[in-house]
Amino acid sequence: MKAPPEGETSTVHASRTVHASRTADAVAATDGPRPAPRIVSGSVLRTPGGRISLRVQGRTVAVTAILLLLLVTVIGVSLTTGDFDLSVGEVLGALFGSEGGAADFVVNTLRMPRLVTALCVGAALAVSGAVLQSLTANPLGSPDIIGFTNGSATGALVVIVVLHGSMTQIAIGALIGGLLTAAAIYLLVAGGGVQGFRLVVIGIGVSSLLLACNSYLITRASWQEALEAQAWLIGSLGNRGWQHATAIGIAVAVLLPLALLFARRLSMVEMGDQTATALGVNVRASRTALLVISVALAAFATAVTGPIWFVALAAPQIARKLTRSSGPALVPAAALGAVLLAGSDLAVQRIFSPALLPVGTATGTVGGLYLIWLLVTESRKSRA
Numbered sequence: 212m213k214a215p216p217e218g219e220t221s222t223v224h225a226s227r228t229v230h231a232s233r234t235a236d237a238v239a240a241t242d243g244p245r246p247a248p249r250i251v252s253g254s255v256l257r258t259p260g261g262r263i264s265l266r267v268q269g270r271t272v273a274v275t276a277i278l279l280l281l282l283v284t285v286i287g288v289s290l291t292t293g294d295f296d297l298s299v300g301e302v303l304g305a306l307f308g309s310e311g312g313a314a315d316f317v318v319n320t321l322r323m324p325r326l327v328t329a330l331c332v333g334a335a336l337a338v339s340g341a342v343l344q345s346l347t348a349n350p351l352g353s354p355d356i357i358g359f360t361n362g363s364a365t366g367a368l369v370v371i372v373v374l375h376g377s378m379t380q381i382a383i384g385a386l387i388g389g390l391l392t393a394a395a396i397y398l399l400v401a402g403g404g405v406q407g408f409r410l411v412v413i414g415i416g417v418s419s420l421l422l423a424c425n426s427y428l429i430t431r432a433s434w435q436e437a438l439e440a441q442a443w444l445i446g447s448l449g450n451r452g453w454q455h456a457t458a459i460g461i462a463v464a465v466l467l468p469l470a471l472l473f474a475r476r477l478s479m480v481e482m483g484d485q486t487a488t489a490l491g492v493n494v495r496a497s498r499t500a501l502l503v504i505s506v507a508l509a510a511f512a513t514a515v516t517g518p519i520w521f522v523a524l525a526a527p528q529i530a531r532k533l534t535r536s537s538g539p540a541l542v543p544a545a546a547l548g549a550v551l552l553a554g555s556d557l558a559v560q561r562i563f564s565p566a567l568l569p570v571g572t573a574t575g576t577v578g579g580l581y582l583i584w585l586l587v588t589e590s591r592k593s594r595a
């Protein structure tokens with residue numbers, strides 16, 4: 212076959228270049244704005260047959276190890292200090308059944324259920340926020356911003372004000388409220404596709420409506436019911452027993468492995484719908500499954516403690532910055548969420564003692580400052 216002249220060759224190359232550029236622009240326009248590409252690093256561990264592989268980043272492992280060390284420290288301080296100080300030996304004896312009397316009561320009845328609840332709720336909220344922020348490609352993609360938390364609060368208030376239910380019924384109502392809110396938002400979003408910006412905007416609108424509904428329910432309550440509702444809405448770990456710790460523990464034990472199982476698909480979905488589809492990912496089914504997992508984690512956490520604000524917003528972002536991970540970094544986020552909530556609860560118990568300050572007040576204060584910083588930072592980036 213005869214080669215084209217030099218001028219025609221240049222024309223062919225230029226035509227191919229223009230065509231490739233237009234194709235890339237079309238994909239970008241269809242897929243929406245994508246984050247800047249990141250360098251993928253780390254070691255890859257494979258099974259002997261090569262069927263299963265796992266990429267391990269050294270920085271992520273180091274950060275996770277440090278967070279776990281902080282978590283152990285918080286656990287130790289929480290169990291040994293307070294109105295009734297205990298030694299490490301007494302705590303271990305109470306945990307393993309060799310220590311009776313006052314130490315056993317303080318550790319196993321007062322402190323341990325509250326601590327386990329804090330650890331599980333913090334991890335659940337952090338993973339829920341990490342999944343939502345990854346799906347929406349938006350730092351504001353958090354269950355307390357989008358409206359899932361307010362939906363759980365609405366369900367709890369209906370039980371308190373209308374049905375006059377018990378604590379167990381309040382928890383069930385909060386769970387149902389969160390799931391129904393997620394279903395409503397999904398139906399509103401599904402017509403235009405479950406896309407990030409659309410999900411956040413509609414979620415914020417639904418959250419505002421639910422907040423107004425919650426205020427109305429409180430105005431219709433009796434004095435005692437209003438006090439009970441307001442106490443629940445603040446978010447607290449006080450008076451949490453083993454029934455609360457067991458409920459959230461089971462939820463985390465079931466849902467967290469599912470989130471980790473879908474983590475690889477979540478990383479691919481971050482690349483864009485067309486890229487994920489080309490890699491063999493069913494994008495619609497994966498988004499739906501991940502959304503259900505995220506909502507369920509947030510709903511169970513809210514059902515146990517009431518609304519705990521901003522842990523789901525801040526923990527995933529801080530974990531991702533610390534690890535510099537190209538993916539959602541679910542394990543470091545879970546560890547950081549547990550550290551933040553257990554540490555915050557420890558701080559309010561020790562600093563404000565003997566006053567009973569709910570942990571939701573502390574996380575709301577710190578989280579509000581973080582949200583202001585985040586909005587200012589994002590505004591500067593948009594103007595740059």
